[in-house]
Protein backbone atom coordinates (compact mmCIF):
# COMPACT_ATOMS: atom_id res chain seq x y z
CA UNK A 355 0.00 0.00 0.00
CA UNK A 356 1.33 3.41 -0.98
CA UNK A 357 -0.10 6.87 -0.21
CA UNK A 358 0.68 9.60 -2.77
CA UNK A 359 -0.46 13.12 -3.58
CA UNK A 360 -2.77 13.02 -6.59
CA UNK A 361 -4.56 15.61 -8.74
CA UNK A 362 -8.13 16.54 -7.82
CA UNK A 363 -9.49 15.05 -11.04
CA UNK A 364 -7.91 11.69 -10.24
CA UNK A 365 -10.27 11.45 -7.24
CA UNK A 366 -13.39 11.82 -9.37
CA UNK A 367 -13.96 8.13 -10.33
CA UNK A 368 -13.80 6.94 -6.70
CA UNK A 369 -15.81 9.94 -5.48
CA UNK A 370 -18.43 9.03 -8.08
CA UNK A 371 -18.47 5.32 -7.22
CA UNK A 372 -18.57 5.76 -3.43
CA UNK A 373 -19.87 9.24 -2.62
CA UNK A 374 -21.95 10.39 -5.62
CA UNK A 375 -23.39 7.18 -7.15
CA UNK A 376 -25.65 7.85 -10.11
CA UNK A 377 -24.40 11.39 -10.59
CA UNK A 378 -22.23 12.54 -13.50
CA UNK A 379 -18.45 12.73 -13.09
CA UNK A 380 -18.63 16.55 -13.13
CA UNK A 381 -20.69 16.39 -9.91
CA UNK A 382 -17.55 15.04 -8.26
CA UNK A 383 -15.69 18.37 -8.44
CA UNK A 384 -15.82 19.90 -4.95
CA UNK A 385 -15.39 23.56 -4.04
CA UNK A 386 -11.81 24.36 -2.92
CA UNK A 387 -10.40 21.36 -4.86
CA UNK A 388 -7.95 23.47 -6.84
CA UNK A 389 -6.89 26.04 -4.23
CA UNK A 390 -3.24 26.53 -3.35
CA UNK A 391 -3.55 25.03 0.15
CA UNK A 392 -5.61 22.05 -1.02
CA UNK A 393 -4.18 18.58 -1.44
CA UNK A 394 -5.50 15.17 -2.43
CA UNK A 395 -4.23 11.83 -1.20
CA UNK A 396 -4.50 8.54 -3.07
CA UNK A 397 -3.96 5.06 -1.64
CA UNK A 398 -2.55 2.66 -4.20
CA UNK A 399 -2.59 -1.11 -4.13
CA UNK A 400 -0.24 -2.08 -6.95
CA UNK A 401 -1.48 0.19 -9.76
CA UNK A 402 -5.07 0.52 -8.53
CA UNK A 403 -6.34 3.62 -6.75
CA UNK A 404 -8.26 2.10 -3.82
CA UNK A 405 -8.76 5.07 -1.49
CA UNK A 406 -8.88 8.87 -1.57
CA UNK A 407 -9.03 11.82 0.80
CA UNK A 408 -8.98 15.56 0.16
CA UNK A 409 -7.97 18.38 2.49
CA UNK A 410 -8.28 22.14 2.11
CA UNK A 411 -7.93 25.23 4.28
CA UNK A 412 -11.37 26.29 5.56
CA UNK A 413 -12.58 27.72 8.87
CA UNK A 414 -15.38 26.01 10.77
CA UNK A 415 -17.87 28.46 12.32
CA UNK A 416 -18.28 26.28 15.42
CA UNK A 417 -14.59 25.51 15.98
CA UNK A 418 -12.37 28.57 16.29
CA UNK A 419 -8.81 27.83 15.17
CA UNK A 420 -5.73 29.71 14.02
CA UNK A 421 -5.17 27.64 10.85
CA UNK A 422 -8.05 25.23 10.24
CA UNK A 423 -8.23 22.54 7.57
CA UNK A 424 -11.20 20.48 6.41
CA UNK A 425 -11.19 16.83 5.38
CA UNK A 426 -13.53 15.90 2.51
CA UNK A 427 -14.15 13.17 -0.02
CA UNK A 428 -12.96 10.29 2.16
CA UNK A 429 -13.67 7.10 0.24
CA UNK A 430 -12.31 3.57 0.07
CA UNK A 431 -13.25 1.18 -2.75
CA UNK A 432 -15.98 -1.22 -1.54
CA UNK A 433 -13.72 -4.24 -2.19
CA UNK A 434 -10.90 -2.82 -0.04
CA UNK A 435 -12.67 -1.76 3.15
CA UNK A 436 -11.72 -2.91 6.63
CA UNK A 437 -8.06 -3.29 5.67
CA UNK A 438 -6.73 -0.08 7.17
CA UNK A 439 -6.74 1.98 3.95
CA UNK A 440 -9.00 4.72 5.36
CA UNK A 441 -6.97 4.95 8.57
CA UNK A 442 -3.71 5.29 6.57
CA UNK A 443 -5.23 8.16 4.56
CA UNK A 444 -6.42 10.02 7.67
CA UNK A 445 -3.06 9.61 9.42
CA UNK A 446 -1.30 10.97 6.32
CA UNK A 447 -3.78 13.88 6.16
CA UNK A 448 -3.12 14.70 9.82
CA UNK A 449 0.64 14.62 9.22
CA UNK A 450 0.29 16.94 6.24
CA UNK A 451 -1.91 19.38 8.17
CA UNK A 452 0.65 19.45 10.99
CA UNK A 453 3.42 20.11 8.46
CA UNK A 454 1.34 22.99 7.03
CA UNK A 455 1.14 24.48 10.55
CA UNK A 456 -2.55 23.62 10.86
CA UNK A 457 -4.10 23.39 14.30
CA UNK A 458 -7.46 21.81 13.41
CA UNK A 459 -8.75 19.11 11.07
CA UNK A 460 -12.55 18.98 10.85
CA UNK A 461 -15.12 17.23 8.71
CA UNK A 462 -18.82 16.71 8.24
CA UNK A 463 -18.87 12.96 8.76
CA UNK A 464 -21.67 10.72 7.57
CA UNK A 465 -23.17 9.28 10.74
CA UNK A 466 -22.57 5.83 9.19
CA UNK A 467 -18.81 6.63 9.29
CA UNK A 468 -18.60 8.52 12.60
CA UNK A 469 -17.27 5.40 14.38
CA UNK A 470 -14.39 5.31 11.90
CA UNK A 471 -13.41 8.89 12.78
CA UNK A 472 -13.90 8.30 16.53
CA UNK A 473 -11.40 5.42 16.38
CA UNK A 474 -8.95 7.88 14.79
CA UNK A 475 -9.28 10.38 17.65
CA UNK A 476 -11.97 12.67 16.25
CA UNK A 477 -14.68 14.05 18.54
CA UNK A 478 -18.31 14.86 17.68
CA UNK A 479 -19.67 18.38 18.12
CA UNK A 480 -23.41 18.83 18.67
CA UNK A 481 -26.32 16.91 17.20
CA UNK A 482 -26.53 15.11 13.86
CA UNK A 483 -27.77 17.23 10.94
CA UNK A 484 -29.05 16.43 7.46
CA UNK A 485 -27.13 17.30 4.28
CA UNK A 486 -29.76 17.38 1.50
CA UNK A 487 -29.44 14.46 -0.89
CA UNK A 488 -26.65 12.82 1.13
CA UNK A 489 -28.04 12.04 4.59
CA UNK A 490 -27.29 12.56 8.28
CA UNK A 491 -23.91 13.92 9.35
CA UNK A 492 -21.96 14.86 12.44
CA UNK A 493 -19.47 17.70 12.71
CA UNK A 494 -16.23 16.04 13.90
CA UNK A 495 -12.74 17.32 14.62
CA UNK A 496 -9.33 16.69 16.12
CA UNK A 497 -6.02 18.43 16.50
CA UNK A 498 -3.43 17.18 13.99
Ligand SMILES: CC(C)(COP(=O)(O)OP(=O)(O)OC[C@H]1O[C@@H](n2cnc3c(N)ncnc32)[C@H](O)[C@@H]1OP(=O)(O)O)[C@@H](O)C(=O)NCCC(=O)NCCS
Nearest residue numbers: 428429430435436437438439440441463464466467469470
Ligand atom coordinates in the same frame (compact mmCIF):
# COMPACT_ATOMS: atom_id res chain seq x y z
C1 LIG B 1 -15.50 5.06 6.09
C2 LIG B 1 -14.37 4.47 5.22
C3 LIG B 1 -13.59 5.58 4.56
C4 LIG B 1 -13.46 3.63 6.12
O1 LIG B 1 -12.38 3.12 5.35
P1 LIG B 1 -11.73 1.70 5.67
O2 LIG B 1 -10.49 1.56 4.88
O3 LIG B 1 -12.76 0.64 5.51
O4 LIG B 1 -11.41 1.84 7.23
P2 LIG B 1 -10.19 1.15 8.03
O5 LIG B 1 -10.07 -0.28 7.59
O6 LIG B 1 -8.98 1.99 7.94
O7 LIG B 1 -10.79 1.21 9.51
C5 LIG B 1 -10.11 1.82 10.60
C6 LIG B 1 -10.92 1.52 11.86
O8 LIG B 1 -12.23 2.09 11.76
C7 LIG B 1 -13.23 1.06 11.86
N1 LIG B 1 -14.28 1.43 10.91
C8 LIG B 1 -14.20 1.47 9.57
N2 LIG B 1 -15.36 1.89 9.04
C9 LIG B 1 -16.19 2.10 10.09
C10 LIG B 1 -17.54 2.55 10.19
N3 LIG B 1 -18.26 2.86 9.10
N4 LIG B 1 -18.08 2.66 11.42
C11 LIG B 1 -17.37 2.33 12.54
N5 LIG B 1 -16.07 1.92 12.49
C12 LIG B 1 -15.51 1.79 11.28
C13 LIG B 1 -12.52 -0.21 11.48
O9 LIG B 1 -13.17 -1.34 12.05
C14 LIG B 1 -11.15 0.02 12.07
O10 LIG B 1 -11.19 -0.19 13.47
P3 LIG B 1 -9.96 -0.88 14.27
O11 LIG B 1 -8.80 0.08 14.11
O12 LIG B 1 -10.47 -0.96 15.65
O13 LIG B 1 -9.72 -2.18 13.57
C15 LIG B 1 -14.97 3.51 4.13
O14 LIG B 1 -15.76 2.52 4.78
C16 LIG B 1 -15.80 4.19 3.08
O15 LIG B 1 -15.29 4.61 2.05
N6 LIG B 1 -17.12 4.26 3.32
C17 LIG B 1 -18.07 4.83 2.37
C18 LIG B 1 -17.88 6.33 2.18
C19 LIG B 1 -17.92 7.10 3.47
O16 LIG B 1 -18.77 6.90 4.32
N7 LIG B 1 -16.95 8.01 3.57
C20 LIG B 1 -16.86 8.89 4.70
C21 LIG B 1 -17.67 10.08 4.39
S1 LIG B 1 -17.67 11.19 5.77
